[in-house]
Amino acid sequence: MSGTAAEDLVTRAKAGDRHAFDGLVGPLIDQGFRLAFGMLHDREAAEDAVQEAAVRAWRKLGNLRPGTEMRPWFLAIVANQCRTAVRGRWWSVVRLPNQPSLAGPGFEDRIVRGADLRTALRKLAPDHREALVLRYYLDLPVEEIAAITGVPMGTVKSRINRGLAALRPHFEPVEVAI
Amino acid sequence: MDELVRTKMHEALDVERPDAGLRSRVLSSMPVDEAPGRRFRMPSFQWAGGLVAVVLTVAVVAGLLYFRGGVGAHGPATTGPAGQVTMETQLGFRCSLPVFAYDGIAAHVQLPAGTVVNESRPPAANGKEFGGPYGYDPQLGKWLPVQQHAISPDGKYYAYVTQTTGVPGQGPTGTVHVVAVATGRDQQLWSGEGAGQILAYVATGIYFIMSGYLGGPSQNIWVVDPARPGSARRVGPNPVPPASSPSQPSFGPSTFYSLVSPLGIFGQGFNIPADTGKPPAGPILADRVLRMDLNTGAVSTWFVNPSGGTVVLLGLDAQGHPVIGAATGAPPLPAEGSSPKGPYAPMFLPHRLVLLTGENQFTELAPGTDVSFLPSTALGDAHGVWVSVPGSIWLYDRGAGLRKVFTVPDGLFPAPTPPPGKGTPPPGTVFPTPPPGMPTGTILQVAGPCT
Numbered sequence: 001m002s003g004t005a006a007e008d009l010v011t012r013a014k015a016g017d018r019h020a021f022d023g024l025v026g027p028l029i030d031q032g033f034r035l036a037f038g039m040l041h042d043r044e045a046a047e048d049a050v051q052e053a054a055v056r057a058w059r060k061l062g063n064l065r066p067g068t069e070m071r072p073w074f075l076a077i078v079a080n081q082c083r084t085a086v087r088g089r090w091w092s093v094v095r096l097p098n099q100p101s102l103a104g105p106g107f108e109d110r111i112v113r114g115a116d117l118r119t120a121l122r123k124l125a126p127d128h129r130e131a132l133v134l135r136y137y138l139d140l141p142v143e144e145i146a147a148i149t150g151v152p153m154g155t156v157k158s159r160i161n162r163g164l165a166a167l168r169p170h171f172e173p174v175e176v177a178i
Numbered sequence: 179m180d181e182l183v184r185t186k187m188h189e190a191l192d193v194e195r196p197d198a199g200l201r202s203r204v205l206s207s208m209p210v211d212e213a214p215g216r217r218f219r220m221p222s223f224q225w226a227g228g229l230v231a232v233v234l235t236v237a238v239v240a241g242l243l244y245f246r247g248g249v250g251a252h253g254p255a256t257t258g259p260a261g262q263v264t265m266e267t268q269l270g271f272r273c274s275l276p277v278f279a280y281d282g283i284a285a286h287v288q289l290p291a292g293t294v295v296n297e298s299r300p301p302a303a304n305g306k307e308f309g310g311p312y313g314y315d316p317q318l319g320k321w322l323p324v325q326q327h328a329i330s331p332d333g334k335y336y337a338y339v340t341q342t343t344g345v346p347g348q349g350p351t352g353t354v355h356v357v358a359v360a361t362g363r364d365q366q367l368w369s370g371e372g373a374g375q376i377l378a379y380v381a382t383g384i385y386f387i388m389s390g391y392l393g394g395p396s397q398n399i400w401v402v403d404p405a406r407p408g409s410a411r412r413v414g415p416n417p418v419p420p421a422s423s424p425s426q427p428s429f430g431p432s433t434f435y436s437l438v439s440p441l442g443i444f445g446q447g448f449n450i451p452a453d454t455g456k457p458p459a460g461p462i463l464a465d466r467v468l469r470m471d472l473n474t475g476a477v478s479t480w481f482v483n484p485s486g487g488t489v490v491l492l493g494l495d496a497q498g499h500p501v502i503g504a505a506t507g508a509p510p511l512p513a514e515g516s517s518p519k520g521p522y523a524p525m526f527l528p529h530r531l532v533l534l535t536g537e538n539q540f541t542e543l544a545p546g547t548d549v550s551f552l553p554s555t556a557l558g559d560a561h562g563v564w565v566s567v568p569g570s571i572w573l574y575d576r577g578a579g580l581r582k583v584f585t586v587p588d589g590l591f592p593a594p595t596p597p598p599g600k601g602t603p604p605p606g607t608v609f610p611t612p613p614p615g616m617p618t619g620t621i622l623q624v625a626g627p628c629t
Contacts, residue, residue, distance in 0.1 A: 014462060016448070022205050029204050038187075043194045046346035047204075054204045062461045117190035136180070136187040164183065171183055 006090030010068075014061050024070055025057055031071070031138055032078040040080035041122055049085050055077040072147035074139075079130055079148055117170045128163035136161050205230075229410075263584040265292040266570070268324020270561060271561060273628035275571070276314035276321075279591040279620055284312055284321050289628065292584055297321065314626035318359055326557065326626050327438070328376040334359055335404065337367075337375035337384045354386055356404045367407045368400070378438030382472065385413070385438045399443060399470075409594040412441065436491040439498025439624045444491060447479065461509060463488045467502060467534060480537050490528045493556030495563045499535055501556035503528030506546040527552060531565065532578070543580045552617045559627030 012020035031051060037048035056077050064073065121129055127149070134145045135156075142160075146153045164171070269290040278284045284297045313326035317333030329336045335356050342351045352374025354367045372388035379385075384400040402410035437444040446464035467481040467489060480500070483489050483626030489504025494500060521626055530546025531553050543563075555566045562575030564583075574580045 018205075026201050026205055029201040030196045032199060034191070036189050037194050046194070047200065050200070051204045095314065115190075117186055118193075132187070133191070135323075136183045137191055139184070171179070171186055 005114070010061070010064055013060065014064070021058060021061070025054055025074055028071055028074045029054070032075060034134060035075055035130050035138060036082050038121075038137050039126070039130060040085055041118055045085055048160050049081040050078060053081045069144075069147070075134075076148045076150065079134075082130075083126060117167070120167050120170055124163055124166055128159045128166070131156055131159035132163040132167070203581075212447070212496065227450070245475060261294050261587070261590045262293045262591070263287055263294060263571075263586055265290065266582040267584075269573075270581065273561065275564070275628040276316075276570070276625040277622040278312045278625050279586075279622050280461075283591050284314075284625070287584070289583070291433050294590065312625055314360060316626055316629045320359060321625075322359065324376070327378050329626075330379045330404075331381055336377050337386075337404075339386065341373060341374055352388055353382065354402065356384065360566065364403075365407075367404060368402050368410045370394050372398075377436075378441070380438060380440065382440075385443065387469070413470070413472065436470075437494055437500055439494050439500075440472075441469070441498040442472055444451055444468070444480070444490060444500045445470070449486070463508060465489060467500060469537070478536050478537055481532070481540060485525075487526060488528060492531075492553055492565070493563070495533060495556075495558035496560060497560075499533055499557070500531050501543075501558070501563055501565070502534060503553050504530040504546065506530055516596065527595050531574075533563070533574070543574050550617045554621055555623055557624045557627070559629075561628055564624040564628070566615040566621060566623050571622060586622055588620065591620055591622075 008137070009020045011021045012025055029050060032050040033046055036049040036053075037043065040046050040049060057074055060077070110112060121132070124132070131145060132133050134140045135142070136149060140154050141149075145156045149156065151159075217624065271289075273289050275287045275289055276284070277287055286295045286297065287293070288295065294578065295357050308320065313322050313324055313329050313336070314320075315322050315329055315336075322329060322336050324336045324338050328338060332571040332583050335358055337354060337356050339357060340353045350373055351369060351371055353369040354374060354376070355364055356367055357364050367384070368386075370388055374386055377385040377387055382402045385399060385401050389398075399413040400410055401413050445468050447466040447468040448462050449465050457492050463486070465483045465486055465488060466479055468477055469480045470477050481489065482529055483504045485504070486505050486508035488508075489505070490503045492501045492503055505526050509526045527549075528546075529544070529549055529551055530542070531544035531551075533541045533543055535541060543565075544553075551567055553565050553572075557564050562573050565572040565574065565580070571583050571585045572580055611623045
């Protein structure tokens with residue numbers, strides 16, 4: 001999206017044009033979900049977090065200045081929502097009806113293969129988990145992760161390194177006995 | 179190494195992917211009755227959330243200690259006396275005030291004694307748990323799973339909306355239902371595209387709003403006579419003109435519709451600047467109250483906050499006049515590159531309480547100088563206007579003015595037990611500390627007239 005087009009969308013969205021808001025935030029919903037699932041490891045909680053983040057984004061549009069990059073701005077709201085959810089705000093969650101699962105051939109196999117790493121990710125400090133998910137699951141550059149998490153790039157790198165160190169056994173090549 | 183980590187992370191986390199309808203569902207769930215950028219309203223709720231969290235945590239811990247002591251605790255479905263509020267004024271009448279707190283806790287406060295009687299959780303409707311907030315039907319003496327404005331004037335019916343989720347290229351669909359309280363008979367009155375919300379169930383019919391965003395934003399107010407479902411019609415201009423000029427008040431996509439009374443439909447209007455092609459000079463705030471005539475659809479401006487700050491519609495008095503909260507100051511635009519999290523500024527929150535009696539006519543009930551007074555809802559009955567404030571309930575009547583009726587002791591309304599798998603926050607969790615002067619305490623919502 002060009003800067004001019006994005007600025008036009010921001011201006012229109014601030015004036016109450018929900019179609020413009022859709023144009024701004026809509027393309028980021030999938031990434032928002034992936035970040036939220038990486039943080040929360042619960043599909044419903046992740047959908048809740050993205051939904052709440054979108055509502056907050058709508059309400060915070062007044063803070064958005066022309067030229068602001070949308071992706072780090074929105075993902076920062078999602079990340080913040082996930083931190084709140086981690087604290088256990090179970091009483092304020094409004095659930096949507098369950099959506100059909102994407103389970104298909106090989107689904108069980110995929111679950112089993114990733115289970116150990118998911119368990120290990122859950123044990124990480126939330127800051128480290130967030131940095132790893134943003135870096136290696138959403139493939140974002142360190143600069144953008146710094147913008148999303150609101151910490152210096154050095155801190156981001158440190159969190160990534162510490163997270164990787166904690167997960168290192170899961171990233172070693174597997175030796176197969178023949 | 180990086181590529182290996184990427185692969186493993188995808189293996190672990192791709193077990194759940196966003197389904198095709200997520201974008202549509204999320205975007206269709208936007209608060210269609212709020213204009214964007216109302217940045218100074220959210221912090222109060224964020225703090226309120228924090229306060230609720232603190233109160234709930236304390237209540238849960240207290241409940242557990244109570245339980246460990248061998249005595250059963252009152253859960254949300256418990257029936258019977260629950261305690262006592264602290265009376266702050268002498269009332270010259272007797273009545274029972276229905277209130278609810280948190281999810282599933284409904285109670286009556288017996289006035290003037292201040293005795294609190296907890297009651298059963300309100301019933302579900304159409305097989306769905308509403309989860310509150312709730313309304314009390316004084317005619318039939320029942321709690322209902324909708325707010326008081328969705329209950330018919332005779333108390334025999336209530337209305338609600340069910341919603342389908344949207345899919346790509348197709349928006350959600352809303353269906354208006356009416357339920358006979360005595361029999362539970364549920365009748366579908368109307369169905370159409372958009373996200374629906376009941377505005378009011380009054381003598382002239384059920385007013386509801388349908389909002390959509392596919393193909394451009396749209397909001398339409400409808401009214402349907404429940405005795406004649408085919409009578410549904412839009413209220414006001416058709417199509418609704420866009421709210422693009424501050425000089426021509428109009429209900430449109432940027433209006434927060436809220437209240438319906440025999441005097442009209444009231445909504446928040448925004449200080450939308452003229453379309454000059456440039457970004458607005460200041461934040462766009464809901465700084466005014468618009469009124470739409472029920473018959474002609476003509477829109478007029480009833481109140482513009484002289485401070486330029488936000489206004490919120492809190493409720494109606496018994497005659498149908500809006501009771502509003504108004505901020506005594508307007509926030510500036512944040513500086514370029516500044517953090518979106520501004521400092522807490524009491525003047526930007528609606529501490530001032532105003533009763534609107536006509537176009538540009540109003541009575542100030544509270545000046546807004548007390549930052550611990552932050553009204554959340556208002557409900558009028560024969561005794562006056564009951565105003566809900568964190569930690570207390572107030573009453574306004576023309577003779578005595580605004581009085582604090584009672585204070586709600588902390589812990590009086592126990593938090594519901596966490597559902598399985600949604601346990602209490604982990605040890606060491608630090609909740610945000612409310613800023614100095616921020617009102618604290620349990621928020622009791624008045625659920626119906628005091629009878």
